[in-house]
Amino acid sequence: MARTSLQIVSANDLLDGDTVYWGTDGGWTRTLDSAVVVDKGTAADALLEAASVDQSLVVGPHVFAVDMVNGKPVPIHIRETLRCRRVPSVRPDLA
């Protein structure tokens, strides 16, 4: 029953608005699988704080919840699910 409460830090790229994640290499990445996954709470707060220091590359850093499925992060909320697809659900042709 206990749902793991894991989180990822995400934002939008300043120049093109694309979805980016804070990656394991200490910078923003466009690959969800390369995102740092941390526990909700202190760890997530600290990661968000660190990622938010420099906002000259991105807009709107925030955390969102994920589940780990087969070792890969999968967003829980519909909004982040749609965001990580990078195109509207009604325009799959744009992908």
Place this chain on the structure above:
Amino acid sequence: MPIVTETGFQTEPNLSFRGVEALAENCKNLTLDVDPDTEVDVLSDAFSRIDLIRVHFDSFADGRGFSLGRRLRNAGYRGRLRAAGHLISDQFRYALECGFDDVEISDALATRQPEHHWIADAPARPTYREKLSDVSARLPEAQHAADRARSALRPVSLYKPLANVHEQVVTQVTHYTDGLFSFRISRPSTFRFRSGEFVMIGLPNAERPVFRAYSLAGPSWDDELEFYSIKVPDGPLTQHLQRVEVGDTVLVKKKATGTLVMDALLSGKRLFLFSTGTGIAPFTSIIRDPETYEKFEQVVLTQTCRTQAELEFGLNVVAETRGHELLGDIAGPDKLVHFTTLTRDDHPHTGRITTLLKDGHLFDAIGMAPIDAEQDRAMLCGSMDMLRDTGAICEQFGLVEGSNSRPGTYVVERAFVD
């Protein structure tokens, strides 16, 4: 506190401002501070006794002050009118058009938005309101203001600095293995950081440089900045960074931050610094900071690598620290313990730090008692797996994760791993 006028920044002798209650006294030449919710009636009887009204803007997004300025002018106020607080240069024209004479800004804002930003916004353009209004009926006063504004035209220069980035020069590069190197760069005079923090660095090799978080591997007192890095063949930054040479330029963002700092830990007696790979970088900063030894009686640095060659950077820094004329005395072998373990090569100690922590091998090897949450503190830096597993062990010892806002008994840097 610069005063921005149409001709540029000015300073003025300190004036003492008073609140509207000063109106009750029968003084003249008043300089008043008013909030944007002030009713004009409160002031209108005393207009002739007021030299300067300073309207406070809490936030540039709160436009009440513009309406108050307009109301004051409509009610017949002819003295000086100043906007103060948070206004941005893009609003300068608005303030002037609403009847203000000048704007008072903070020094910090003046640095970020220097004079020419304001001047660029100052030239009056004919406005739609003027175009639409019945010119023959316009008051001479309004006409005068428009003329005065137009005469203040100044050429506009296009400004494109990288305001949040320092350009620094590489002073030294050392390669340890095919995959590891360190380098030193000059330090901007205004750059401040706490030992253990990281900063975003990049190279000026693209219109849009790639920036990555790097721990500041040197101590906060050093004249230069030091970094320790892996070389990733297709890493967006490291593929280029590994080829830097002395004299090259490296970009450094102006702000450093991080969780691996003394401020995020509650006080204690022993400090354990657990690192794998390049995760040692923030700790080579911390062990070279005298403050560390003021806060803790003993510091234990553990360094886990795959091969002997990968230990070299850490070994060098520890040796350098012990040989340092000032640090040598406070960071002797009894104060600073350096424990190394390898996972691939042969070595006095082998295996993962998690294993050595669990089976107690670490404590036996350094001759110390196991971690006691009452008096021991820890910092973790390494791969994601290492952070998770070592963090879990710390929690088993009773340690609680802390942050800058909520200091705890152990801290983790999650902004980058590896």
Place this chain on the structure above:
Amino acid sequence: MYRYDEFDSDFVRDRVKRFRRQIERRISGALTEDEFKPLRLQNGLYLQLHAYMLRVAVPYGTLNGRQMRQLAMIADRWDRGYGHFTTRQNIQFNWPKLRDTADILDALADVEMHAIQTSGNCIRNVTADHFAGAAADEIEDPRPTAELLRQWSTNHPEFAFLPRKFKIAVTGSPNDRAVTKAHDIGLRMVRDGDGAPGYEVIIGGGLGRTPMVGKVIRPFLAKQELLAYIEAILRVYNLYGRRDNKYKARIKILVHETGLDKIRAEVEQEFSTIVRSTAGSALPDLQEIARIESYFAPPAFENTDGDVVDIVGAGDKEFLAWTRHNLAEHKQPGYTIVTVSLKAIGAIPGDASSDQMRVMADLAERYGHDEIRISHEQNVVLPHVRKRDLPAIFAELKRVDLATANIGLISDIIACPGMDYCSLATARSIPIAQDIARHFADSTYAETIGEMKIKISGCINACGHHHVAHIGILGLDRKGVENYQITLGGDHTENFAIGERAGPGFSAEEVVPAIERLIQAYLELREGPDETFLTAYRRLGQEPFKQALFPNIQPARAA
């Protein structure tokens, strides 16, 4: 239509130059995101879920062929080949890059267009009746007033940082197609007892979280006093509107909490101060008004007296259906108003491809006195079309899938972009609209149902106008899952009404069956084909429709 003079074009170019500098200052760090955001918003630039979005103003919904063609060019060159027409008569591009937006704005300036104040806490693009200048029921053309307000409010130094956004709509017809009662200020053009032109001024309407019906603050305002009076309203709002809570910051809340009479007294006092202290400078120059009005003179209509047009004999069944639904009465005999449906079955409401835009531009130039309008119902209007050109227009529209005969029918759905694009959205809107349109695709069925306005919003901000729909759908977030609440009985016209919520929400899959149950109930309950859904709802009340929506719940009994 209005043409830029030297002043307008200099102004717009200067504004683009400034915005280009602001972009570079944001990238350099001289402007923080907090500081840059209101500046970019006031130039129409949003950051959405996947990318930036540029909202381009179509002032009071009026375009010509050249402008439409330029929009197509922008869609191809800097976007992904399409644009989205909105309920505020704007067009949105969904994929511009930050630096490209300055180039796009320059390209817009080339055709006398801009994106100024299409967003932000300022006076937004002024909207007007999309049939303005063409409709048979019009008293006076609202566009000169809208243009006057556009000029006056553009870059207004005092009102660029209001507590919240501020929307003004104007109608010149008693049949309100501009939703004036749902605006911060609604203006209805009226005449006084002596026949002098003026306005009824409505204040404090709005949809969103707290829908409110606009109230009349001034039953008659002389035409020349308009700007001074609007300035007074804005100043009172700017000074006293709430800034502590963004959900209570619109003028409707100020009016509601302060009381209409008190607000009226404040506004009247400010108005008299303005008139007195500025000795008339706030009043518009009559010559300037006359200049603006001259641009909106009707086109040179052909005298078609005796030009008997036999539509019935002119085409096939599909064409006839299109003429039944997509035409409106023109004031000039022999002419008609064509509404081009951007609601093909299964299409995204309001979206038009660059090819479709070019076809509409061609048609306007060839057959429509080079005039195009955007309606708040997300369709495109050719306002001046000779009836005898209809077959040719229909054939050309059909070629690019723009000839759907469904205006005012169940598949003519308003939908905001919802969570497919918008970062404020709590649920998707477009897929729901598509599902409903597909379900009711059969044209005979749709015609049987008759007039029906379904409007879908993807969040409480109500960009999809769900409150004023016959059947309104509001998408919400229930623990990370989309959920849709239905409201019934709303009306955006002069008989303005805000719809009533009909019980708990539905999952995405349950929406179409629920609408189908509602429609079945209506068809059974109506007195005849002439009684529309809305009329039947007004006659019967919510209960029978609620029963249809929730068949397993017993109706509440009167105690």
